[in-house]
Amino acid sequence: MSLKLPIFMDNQSTTAVDPRVVETMLPFFTENYGNAASRNHVFGWTAEAAVENARAQVAALIGGDAKEIVWTSGATESNNLAIKGAASFYKKQGNHIITVETEHKCVLDTCKRLQRDGYDVTYLRPMKDGTVTPQMITDAMTDKTILVSVMAANNEIGIVQDVNAIGAAIKAKIPKTLFHTDAAQAAGKVPFDVEAAKADLVSVTAHKIYGPKGIGALWVRRKPRIRIDPLLDGGGHERGMRSGTLPVPLIVGFGRAAELAKDEMAAEAIRLTALRDRLYRGITSKLPEVYVNGTMEHRLPGNLNISFAFVEGESLLMALKDVAVSSGSACTSASLEPSYVLRALGAGDDLAHSSIRFGIGRFNTEEQIDFVIDLVVKAVERLRSLSPLWEMHQEGIDINSIQWTPH
C-alpha cells in the first residue's frame, strides 16, 4: 500500500476532526438548528439539551461540574477571559500576577496588556528541562499576588508541568491566590483533574482533541465561587461571563470529542508514546548531533521537539514538504525571532533555529513514522553536506569560538 501524501504530523497546532465527532455535529446544522437561548419552542429546547449534555461531557474530561463550564471561542479567549477577568474583579486585593516565560502568546500578551494597565507581572524562567517547580512559584508570591497562571502542557515542547504540586503549593502559601492553568494541550492527552490541581480557572479547547475549531471553554470554580469580569457584554449568556449566541454544533462536537478523549486517552497515550519513541530512535540511530528540546520524561505522548545541529529549520521544512511539521526557526515565524520557548530553556539561538516539532496524533500510523524517519535522515544529511558549520564541526572547530558578525 502506498502512503497518502502529504502526511499531517503537526497535531500540537491542531487536529483533524474525528469522523465520529462530525457525525454527532451534523444534525445540529440542518435539523436541530435552534437557538439554545430560545425558551419557547422545541427547537430551542433540543439545542439547550444538547448544549447541557456537552457541558457535562467537557466537565467530565477535567473532573469538574457541568455548571462550571463557560463556553468560549477557544483557548485564546479562555485565557484572556480568565486572566483579564480575574485581574479586573480582584484588583482591590492586589495587582501582582505570576506566569512563566514559556506560556502561550495569548497568556504572555494578555499579561503585557495588564502591565500597561498598572499590574505587576512576574515571568518565571523555567529550568532547562522546561519545568517550573512549586518553590519557584511560591518564592515569587507576595501578599499582592492575585493570580498564578501556569500551563499544564506546553504547545511547542510538550512539557507537562506538575500542576498538582504547583496548585497545592500556591494554596498552601496563600489560599485566596487564584490558580489558572491553560490545559489546551493537556486535557484529553494526559490525566488532568481540576480538583487534584486545586485549580480555580482552567482553559480548554476542542480542536486539539479532534473536535472542531472555534469552540473552547473556561472552567470557573463554583466552590468556593470564583468571580471574573466578562470581556463581552450582551445577553448575559453563560451566567453573565460570556455573552453571545451559543454555536450549538461546535459545542456538541466539543462534547463528543471530550467524551472520546476521556474514553480513549489511556490506550491512545500508550500508542502515541510508542510511535514517538520509534520516531526518536529511528532518527537518532542514524544521525549524530540531534538534541531533544525539553525533558523526555514529562512530555505529551505524541510530542517530539528536536534540534538538528548545523541545519536551519526552514530549509529542513522545505525538504520535508510531504510532511506537515513546524519549526522554531525565525524564518518560519512572522516576527523573524527564533522560538521564545526554546530560548527560555537556554538553548542557543542556533539550536532554536534548527528545531523541528513533530506532533503525532490519533490518525498517524507506524508506516508514516517510518516514512518520516527516512525523509528526515536523508534531508539532514544533504543539508549538512551544504552546511559550512557542519564542515567546521567535522574539522573539530568550535563554532562558538568564531567571531561572528550578527546581522
Next chain:
Amino acid sequence: MAYSDKVLDHYDNPRNVGTFAKDEGDDIGTGLVGAPACGDVMRLQIKVKDGRIADAKFKTFGCGSAIASSSLATEMIKGMTLDQAAEIKNTQIVQELNLPPVKIHCSVLAEDAIKAAIEDYKKKHASK
C-alpha cells in the same frame, strides 16, 4: 510561504557546493558572513586566475532562500574580474530569484559574502 521556482531549483540542485582544498592557498579568497544565532551563515570562496574568478564554491547554513542566493551568487561571479564581481548588487539576486521582502536579507548576505571573499583574496596578496 510559497517559494519561487528558481529558489526551489537552486535548493534542489545547488550549484558549486563545496570547499577548495587548503593547499590551493594563495589563489583562494574566502568570505564567511552571517552568524549561527541569526539562522544563516554563508561561506563563499573564489579561485582567482589572471585577475578573473575562475571558479567559485559555497556552503550555506540557512533557509532555502539563503541557499539559493549563495548558489546563484557563485554562478554569477564565475568568469568575472574582481572589480565586476564587487559591483554585484543584492537587488540583482532578489530579481533573479523573485525573493519576497522578508527574504531580502538573504540576498544582502550573499552580496556581503562576495565582497568578503574578494577582500580576503586582496588581503592575502597585499601583504606580499
